[in-house]
Amino acid sequence: MSVTTEETTLADLAALGDAASELLAEITEQLATVASRR
Structure with missing residues (x-):
């Protein structure tokens, strides 16, 4: 895996x-x- 920057990490978390x-x-x-079927 490549080293992630803070920006990438935040984008990943948002995704x-x-x-x-x-x-x-x-x-x-x-x-x-x-529930509505019951």
Whole structure:
């Protein structure tokens, strides 16, 4: 792996945060769908 600068690290963290938020939204949506079927 290449050495990362602070900037790259912050960008990576931001990207990870976005991905996590997206994943969380998807999971929440699926849970709501399952709950509404009951």
